[in-house]
Amino acid sequence: MPHEHGNRPHFGKSMKEAAVIVFSILVAFTLDAWWERLEVDRDIQEVLQAIRVEVNSNVVNLEGSISHHEDIRAAIGKALQSMSSEEIHGEAVIDVEVFEPNTGALDTLVSAGLLGNIEDGDLRVLLGSFAGAGGDLRERELRAVMFRDAARERIAAIGIPIWDSARQDRSPLYQDIEMLNLLTMRNAEERDSIESARRLLSHLSRISSRLDAVL
DSSP states (O other), rough: OHHHHHHHHHHHHHHHHHHHHHHHHHHHHHHHHHHHHHHOOOOOOOHHHHHHHHHHHHHHHHHHHHHHHHHHHHHHHHHHTOOOHHHHIIIIIOOOOOOOOOOOOHHHHHTOOOOOGGGHHHHHHHHHTTTHHHHHHHHHHHHHHHHHHHHHHHHHTTTTOOOOOOOOOHHHHHHHHHHHHHHHHHHHHHHHHHHHHHHHHHHHHHHHHHHHHHH
């Protein structure tokens, strides 16, 4: 019995030391997790600042792109109304518009796995769906380009000397059903591109508003 009583203080001391060690380990893990989260938050803030600059640039460029699409549509309408080959081989057929957004900062956010760490749910969804919205616009623009190229090939096949600005009789172009169809279909795709671009512009505006709220 005396021997057992003599071990109790030693056992109690060991338990206290073990508790201190466990507590120290838990504190260390907590501090590491806190520091890691702090670093992640700092990285997210830096990337979001870059995305805000990127978004502002895309808004300006997209507004210019929409204006260019509208000019192309106006040229197609003018060409069909005036029956002018000179108008056709200008903006109506030769000109083209394909919007190329700047996405370097957003791509970095996604590739680094930081998108899911953004606390603002609305911003997270808006950033995650941007690629889809941009893809819709690109698909419509590429269809417009396809009809543009087909119209150019049709003009070459008809064989009218479009460089001869003194010649006034351009009616063969407008007696050709295929040419009329191509111009009409390109006009429709340009219209759809404008609608898609305006939706993307609205999407960018919502991203900008959320960024202003969280930064």
